[in-house]
Amino acid sequence: MGKTVEExxxxxxxxxxxxxxxxxxxxxxxxxxxxxxAKEVDVVTTGTFGAMCSSGAILNFGHADPPIKMQKLRLxxxxxxxxxxxxxxxxxxxxxxxxxxxxxxxxxxxxxxVSGKSVVLRTTGSGxxxxxxxxxxxxxxxxDLNQAIMINPRNAYQRYNAATNTSDQTMHTYMGPLLPDLGxxxxxxxxxxxxxxxxxxxxxxxxxxxxxxxxAQGYIIGEGTQHDPKNNMGTLMVKGNLKEMNSEFxxxxxxxxxxxxxxxxxxxxxxILNEDIALCTGISDAEIKTEVLDYGVQRREKPVLGxxxxxxxxxxxxxxxxxxxxxxxxxxxxxxxxxxESLKDWVLKGEFxxxxxxxxxxxxxxxxxxxxxxxxxxxxxxxxxxxxxxxPDISIEEAxxxxxxxxxxxxxxxxxxxxxxxxxxxxxxSKAVALAKRGRVEQIMTRKVVAVNPRDPIDIAARKLEQxxxxxxxxxxxxxxxxxxxxSEDLSKLLTGGGHK
Amino acid sequence: MKIILCFNSQIIKKPxxxxxxxxxxxxxxxxxxxxxITGGELIINVPDEDAKKVIKSFxxxxxxxxxxxxxxxxxxxECIHCGVCISVCPTNVFRYEADGSxxxxxxECIQCGACITACPHNALKLSR
Ligand code: SF4
Ligand code: SF4
Numbered sequence: 001m002g003k004t005v006e007e008x009x010x011x012x013x014x015x016x017x018x019x020x021x022x023x024x025x026x027x028x029x030x031x032x033x034x035x036x037x038a039k040e041v042d043v044v045t046t047g048t049f050g051a052m053c054s055s056g057a058i059l060n061f062g063h064a065d066p067p068i069k070m071q072k073l074r075l076x077x078x079x080x081x082x083x084x085x086x087x088x089x090x091x092x093x094x095x096x097x098x099x100x101x102x103x104x105x106x107x108x109x110x111x112x113x114v115s116g117k118s119v120v121l122r123t124t125g126s127g128x129x130x131x132x133x134x135x136x137x138x139x140x141x142x143x144d145l146n147q148a149i150m151i152n153p154r155n156a157y158q159r160y161n162a163a164t165n166t167s168d169q170t171m172h173t174y175m176g177p178l179l180p181d182l183g184x185x186x187x188x189x190x191x192x193x194x195x196x197x198x199x200x201x202x203x204x205x206x207x208x209x210x211x212x213x214x215x216a217q218g219y220i221i222g223e224g225t226q227h228d229p230k231n232n233m234g235t236l237m238v239k240g241n242l243k244e245m246n247s248e249f250x251x252x253x254x255x256x257x258x259x260x261x262x263x264x265x266x267x268x269x270x271x272i273l274n275e276d277i278a279l280c281t282g283i284s285d286a287e288i289k290t291e292v293l294d295y296g297v298q299r300r301e302k303p304v305l306g307x308x309x310x311x312x313x314x315x316x317x318x319x320x321x322x323x324x325x326x327x328x329x330x331x332x333x334x335x336x337x338x339x340x341e342s343l344k345d346w347v348l349k350g351e352f353x354x355x356x357x358x359x360x361x362x363x364x365x366x367x368x369x370x371x372x373x374x375x376x377x378x379x380x381x382x383x384x385x386x387x388x389x390x391x392p393d394i395s396i397e398e399a400x401x402x403x404x405x406x407x408x409x410x411x412x413x414x415x416x417x418x419x420x421x422x423x424x425x426x427x428x429x430s431k432a433v434a435l436a437k438r439g440r441v442e443q444i445m446t447r448k449v450v451a452v453n454p455r456d457p458i459d460i461a462a463r464k465l466e467q468x469x470x471x472x473x474x475x476x477x478x479x480x481x482x483x484x485x486x487x488s489e490d491l492s493k494l495l496t497g498g499g500h501k
Numbered sequence: 502m503k504i505i506l507c508f509n510s511q512i513i514k515k516p517x518x519x520x521x522x523x524x525x526x527x528x529x530x531x532x533x534x535x536x537x538i539t540g541g542e543l544i545i546n547v548p549d550e551d552a553k554k555v556i557k558s559f560x561x562x563x564x565x566x567x568x569x570x571x572x573x574x575x576x577x578x579e580c581i582h583c584g585v586c587i588s589v590c591p592t593n594v595f596r597y598e599a600d601g602s603x604x605x606x607x608x609e610c611i612q613c614g615a616c617i618t619a620c621p622h623n624a625l626k627l628s629r
Pocket of ligand 1: 575579580581582583584585586587603619620621622623624625
């Protein structure tokens, strides 16, 4: 025997509705079974609070006198897009400040607007008959705007991979700092409380569903960009009125050496129409799996180091490649719980009515990688193969001779089976010779060598050269065997020679 | 207790730490040391019960002392309780409570600074 959304709304109106959070529902389904739980419970509230980069807001500033067509616009020095009529702009969460860089961005501007602070608007136009004014500089608060509507193209990932790093240096990512050599694991998502994990087939969720969005009542306006239901990575596009939001649930954030974003609090109420839906909302952290990816590899496809459940992630420690690694989240379970509790409270007080979606969300996968017609140049296409190497027990004198003979600046030092152990440069050798230092190569070589793989795109090699301020990288295969070298000269030739467009 | 020791360039060459340890018998642990031509700065950790005599002993040798009651401070209104700080801190200063909030145990902090840049909402600062 099922219920309808209208029947549940009637219960909300007469105050007899039974609402629980998704975490509470897990225990209820366990004790009563899905059938019992469906009878007992009318609404399950979910919640998440995490960094959602694909967020932003449409702002309408009203017309100036004389009028201006805003062409370049900055709010607190953060650029907003103005290619829409005269005085509308879209400010995106990840746009960074022109004066403060990555520590302040669109996400912060949105937070400041929501908390009632004033922001500085600077804008210029080219001056036309309809819009003669060329410059405006003014201070505004959210009260001064006609509309301030949050529109987020991609929010509320059903689940997301966890991140770690096997490389030998800290990676500064949108998942926070990932320490070298499997130093930590960072995950995101609220697990059993996660909105889409509680209705993975979108039986009750779709276009038009009323939701909790940053403390206001917002709406799902469709599936999000990169919606990927087949991989349990569905997403939502949502909108809500910035003027009704609560700054406790909208926080601008900045990730060191990555950039800015916006923490969004989002909760979806799930009407328990039948026992199938009750069963779905009974999901526990132990049943939600995700993969741990290696962010040390700067490619689109990152190696999967293992599969874990949210229960394991939340335990504070997981095992990867035989090593105990500490875990922590970048999203906030504490605030996610507040979202689910606030939504529950609204429903109990009769302030929030449930909706039936006017159109469902697609369950077919549609995420494609970018088509790159320019082609992708790899290290192996550019490197010098079959270069000279040297053994660690060779004398410095002999090394000097080989460098002169071979006319190169870098000599990788390899073991008997050809594996990379170190590197010496002309500089190392001349210094040793000048100081009349005698001895073996291994005494003067650099042991911590930055290297690349033949299949890495050349842009990765260029970034490594720049980051470490060095001029060459040995190219090594999976067994660390040296198969070539790529130098900054090779790369600059490409740029100036126009070989790669 | 954490104590910052500030040396000027005149006394930096003397084995002051060894002298203080021998004099007080306290178990002094060095957490951080920065030394250059203008002088040096060390953060040490000493058992609370020995703190008084260690401070006195350093002072008598011309070392300036700053005690760190709270080596790391958090602006609670700015904390969104994500927990990024938890897995980057080498000394386990932070942890999740049962309600999901992030709590901290200042005493363990060695002022490495890792959490300061890691915090997405700029809630943490090292104190002096
Ligand atoms: S990283 Fe910052 S915001 Fe997150 S829990 Fe730690 S102090 Fe709070
Ligand atoms: S400064 Fe370093 S030791 Fe202190 S709390 Fe932060 S991460 Fe931990």
